[in-house]
Amino acid sequence: MADKKHLYLVDGSAYIFRAYHRLPPLTNPEGTPVGAVYGYTTMLWKLADDLDAADGPTHLAVILDKSSHSFRNEIYDQYKANRPDPPEDLVPQFPLIRDATRAFSLPCIEEPDVEADDVIASYARAAQAQGWDVTIVSSDKDLMQLVGEEAGPNGPAKIDMLDTMKSARIGPEEVEEKFGVTPDKVGDVLALMGDTADNIPGIYGVGPKTASKLIAEHGNLTAALDSAEDMKKSKLKERLLEHRADAELSRILVTLKEDCELPVPLEDMALKSIPPGPLTEFLQAHGFTSLLRRLDAGSGSPERSNDLNPAKAQKAGDEGTPEGNRQPLPDMPAVDRSAYECVQTRDALDAWIAKCMNARVVAVDTETSALDAMQADLVGISLAVGPNDACYIPLDHHNEGGGGSDMFAERPEQIAREDALEALKPMLASDAVLKIGQNIKYDLNVLARYGVDVSPIDDTMIISFALDAGRGEAGIGGGHGMDELSQRHLGHTPLSFKEICGTGKKQIPFGEVPLDRATEYAAEDADVTWRLHKHLKPRLPVEGGTKVYERVDRPLIPVVAMMERNGIKVDRARLAKLSEEFATEMGKLETLIHEEAGEEFTIGSPKQLGTILFEKLGYKGGRKGKSGQFSTDQAILEKLAGDGAEIATRVLEWRQLSKLKSTYTDALQAAINPDTGRVHTSYSLVGAQTGRLSSTDPNLQNIPIRTAIGRQIREAFVADDGNVLLAADYSQIELRLAAHMADVPSLKEAFEQGEDIHARTAKEMYGEVTRDTRAAAKTINFAILYGISRWGLAGRLGVDSDEAQEVINTYFDRFPGIQNYISETLIQVKERGYSETLFGRKTWFPRINSKNQTERQGSERAAINAPIQGTSADIIKRAMARMMPALEEAGLGPRNGKGVRMLLQVHDELVFELPEGDVEAASTVIEKVMAEAAEPAVKLSIPLGVDIGHGKSWGEAH
DNA sequence: ACGATCACG
DNA sequence: GACGTACGTGATCGTA
Incomplete structure (x- = not known):
């Protein structure tokens, strides 16, 4: 395996387009724009530098488009006819790609009359036929047809893809996830769905979903088209019959030509050490000083580049927040699980504790017997202080069947749990040591149950959320789980829990996993968390995420953890x-x-x-x-x-x-x-893209209240003896925020006067307030918050869409700020790709400029709503973070487990349990904290109203 | 595993 | 001119 060849084929033309849109507009000393070239250069560097990595290249070539004309134009004159000209400041960068490639002494291939995709396909197949592995550096969906494995002369030879922008490998699974079919059928799916970017017709009205369903059902394009005959009468049937020829033409267009001329022999693509001369010259010419420095430091062999030099970005007139700037992979050695230590003696533990105190930053992860943090037993703890510098401390491992207090249980050597925790406590509570976790709320809760306090903390999951909420794109996950983050940012797949513990009936508790395997898995989690932190944390200040992370989300983690532990009776x-x-x-x-x-x-x-x-x-x-x-x-x-x-x-x-x-x-x-x-519910701090919390296991944010029969369930949520439940909720907070953010004088005045807002709306719109006009006004007010459409409103009001349009017009007439807010929000989101709350929380909308109208309009509605819903979420989160200190200051804090305890959050409502005698004093504090929660960061032009009630049950408290 | 349905703000 | 019809969630059920 050691001498297995691995060819990397870089789709240079496609890359530069994406780099252009995702990197800041840098210019070189002569004023030529070079942002995209910079991105391209760092990417090449990184690839060339992976020469010795497990899955790195042994051979590499860059493929470029020779011209915009190819044999496909002969088949179909409209092919790529709708392509807009490239942006002005990108055009001069195209020839520079060639220069950059030459500077690295890498082969650069351009062929006439075919496209780069065809050349890539031809080389990929040629290499595969010789038994080489191939990685195509691109995210072009046409190329996904090639992904897969074939038998070669010396074992299977696979073709996969690498999206360096997202640091994601695209293998057969990812292709299948995206298209719903195996790679060899991707061409059939593409033929049905067409491609607006390339002006490939496909079947009109058939998108990715329908296309992949049809191909999955029928196996191939012809069978899918033939199946139309037997379909029940439908739009789809008509379209399939009518546009059959389009699909057949499309099939030809999307088919890659795999027998192009190969002007450079495969063997000549071997990666060698790069002569520094031309590279230095190139880097100097374009002012890539940070890369030059690395070149020098790396004694002739290019080292990995860490990130875009922020100083440089600023010099180029950038604001320091390059949208969509995905940083290249950090400068770290590959994960090596054999480097991890299993800590089984007190001496070894003490050495690790000293190491942590010294390191000042340590990733911490707990392993437990179950998923529920309120029931799980602590089985072990892992720590990491640097890449591959990690350990696992088993605390309660035993052989199969030897659990519990079984005196026959065979226990491998390990430190007694109580002793180890006692030893770890000072470090975990030390202000001088930052403890990093991935979803550290879980570990906080587990450890709190053993009397262990952990502070201060950082959370890679929450950091990822502050940076990338909503950023997932079709086919590539946008989640914030560790495996996904590791994959996306480190290009590394950690051992999965399933691999270690099995699945289904065969699953064993973590405490029964042999120590060597347990160490690999657990220490790797801490290692990866440490690496993610190293990678993600520096992005916060650069991308404007610090404020919301430091001021809103991070302080909330221990607060929410405490609420979960409090539980409700x-x-x-x-x-x-x-x-x-x-x-x-x-x-x-x-x-x-x-x-x-x-x-x-x-x-x-x-x-x-x-x-x-x-x-x-x-x-x-x-x-x-x-x-x-x-x-x-x-x-x-x-x-x-x-x-x-x-x-x-x-x-x-x-x-x-x-x-x-x-x-x-x-x-x-x-x-x-x-x-x-x-x-005890579990709150997710990253569950909702807008910044709201979500609640699971059980969901306590959807307990019935709207009907009398359902309300009885709320009566079953009760306070302990001598206590009551107190519910405090913001009144109409989203409408108030809309009035503030859209600057609508009449609505703001109504809120200042404490008027019934729906009645006020009715009066403005219909001239009189009756039950009917108020109800209609209420519907319209909500429609505004959710991003209105005449058809949607028509359905809700029970009128036709023309009348609904009239109503909307009247609303915009009376409240002109609203219309402005909507259009300005949309313009901004379309430009920047994300929306923002008053506190700076970003939500990304990758589909806001989609060609698919349904998808785009859906994103537009969500984008109108996100700043309002998100600001409301920010406000109540700030109130939550300040609540307990304020209560304590008023002498109302928890006393011997009693006093005022915060139990639940339901988006605009907080539920407390407290001694009956404290109700009056606590209400004053709670009201004040909630009403003033936006300040001083944001000064609202409307008051925040808070309604408070209490009673023996949650039902009574309303 | 997924869609339909319905509980909440 | 068709598209498909309000934003954000999670749990349960039946069915494939």
């Missing part, structure tokens, strides 16, 4: 009684429904229900959705009920009860923690 008996009542009532309804249907069926099956209602009983209400299934959702059933269908009413009642029982009354009883007797 639920009245089990009351829930059980409700479950029983619901079951009885459901039984009665079931009988009635079956009687009316004339047969027994599963009411909970929308499919069966649809058949009964619309086929057997003959009610009207057509098919819907891709599945070709009848829709039986609430709106449709209510319509049927309105037309006198008794069965629809009964089904609606049954559904309500079924939902309440399974999701709430049954599930909440099961969620009671046996040790604490309370329910």
Whole structure:
């Protein structure tokens, strides 16, 4: 394997376009724009430098487009006809790519009459045929057809792709994830969906989803097209029949020519050490001083570049926040799991603790027996202070079947848990040592249960969220989990939990994993976390993420952790009684429904229900959705009920009860923690792209309140004896923020006067306030927050779309600031790619300029809403971070586990548990902290109203 | 694993 | 001129 050849083929032309859009507009000393060339140069550098890496190149060549004309234009004169001219300041950079490539002494290939893609395909196949591995450095979807493995003369030879912008490998799985079919069928999918960028027609009206579904079902393009004959009458059928020729033409256009001339023999592409002369000259000529410095430091062999030199970016007139600037891979050795240490003695542990104190920055990760931080036992702790400088400290490992207190359990040598924690405590609590975690809230909770405090902290997951919320693009994940971050930023795949512990029935608890394997896995997690921190943290100041991370999100981590540990008491008996009542009532309804249907069926099956209602009983209400299934959702059933269908009413009642029982009354009883007797939710700080929290296991942010029957469930959330629950919620916070952000004088005045805002809107719009006009005004107010469309509003108001348009016009007339806000927000998001809250939280919208209208409009609506929803989230988060210190200052803090405790957050509401006698004093503090939460960072032009109530239960507190 | 449905702000 | 019809979530169920 050591002498296996690995050819890297760089799609130079495509790269420079992307680099241009993602890097700051740098210029060289002569004033020539070179930002894209800089990006290209660092990328080449990095690739060439990976020569010795496990998956690095042994051979490398750059392929460029010779001209904009190719044989495809002969087949189809409209091919790429809609391509706009490249931006003015990019044009002079094209020839520089050639210069850069030559400076590295790398082969640079351009062929007439074919495209770079074809040359790449030809070289890739030629290399594969000789048994070489091939990596195509590009993210062009046409090239994804080539990905895969074929038998070669000495074992399988694989072709994959590397997207250096995203630091992501694209293998068969990624291709399949993107297209829903294997790489060899990608051409068929492309032929159906077409490509607006290349002006490839495809089938009009068929997008990626439909295309991949059709190909997956029928196997290939011809079969998919033939299948149209037998399809039921539909738009799709018509289109497939009508545009068949387009698809067939497209198939030819997307097919790569794999037998181009190969002007440079494969062997001549071997990577050699790079003569420094030409490279130095090139770097000097373009003022790439940071790279020059690295060249010098690296004694002739290029070292990896760490990032864009911020000083340089500034010199070029950049603001220091290059949008979309993905930094190249950090300067670190490859992960080497054999370097990790398993710490089994007190001496070894003490040495590590000293090492951490010395390092000042340490990544910490806990391994536990289960996922639930409130129940899991601590099994081990891993630490990392540098790349590959990591250890695992097993604390409760034992052989299979030897768990618990079994005296026959065989335990490998390890330090007693209590002793190890006692030794670690000072370091974990030391102000002089920053503890980094990936989702460190989990570790905080586990360790807190053992009496261990961890502070100060940093969290790579939260940093990633502050930088890249929403940034995921189709086919490439945008999440903030460790494996994904590692893949994206480090190009490294950590051992997966499954590989170590197995899956399903064969899964074993982490405590039973042999120590050598456990060390590899656990220490690697700490190592990767340390590396991610090294990589991500410096991006915060450069990309404007510091404020929201330092001022809003980081301080919240221990606060939310504490809320989770606090938990909330639920009245089990009351829930059980409700479950029983619901079951009885459901039984009665079931009988009635079956009687009316004339047969027994599963009411909970929308499919069966649809058949009964619309086929057997003959009610009207057509098919819907891709599945070709009848829709039986609430709106449709209510319509049927309105037309006198008794069965629809009964089904609606049954559904309500079924939902309440399974999701709430049954599930909440099961969620009671046996040790604490309370329910502990888990909040995700990165769950919602807008910056809101989300709540899981169980979700306590969607407990019923809107109907009387559902509200009974809230009555089951109760305070401990002698205590009450207090609920404090912001009143109309999003509308208030909209009034402020869009600067609407009449709405602001209404809020200042404490008026009923929907009534005020009704008065402005309709001249009078009645029940109907107020209801309509309320609908319109929400429509505004969510990004309005005339059709959407029409549906909600029960009028036609022309009338809805009238209503919208009137609204914009009366409140002109709103229209401005919407258009200015959209212009900005389209330009920069992200929206921003008043506190600087960014949410990215990678699809805001999509050619697909549905996708684009969806992004537009989300982008209108995100600054408002996100600012509201920022405000309540700030209130949460300040709440306990303020209460403590007022002498109301937790006292022997009592006093005022913050339990829940529901987007605009905070729930507390407190001694009955503290209600009045606590209300004053809580109201003040919440009302002033925006200050001093942001001065709002409207007051923030806070409503407070209390009672024995959450229901009563409202 | 995924869509349909429905609970919340 | 068609597209598909309000923003943000999570849990459960039936079905593939």
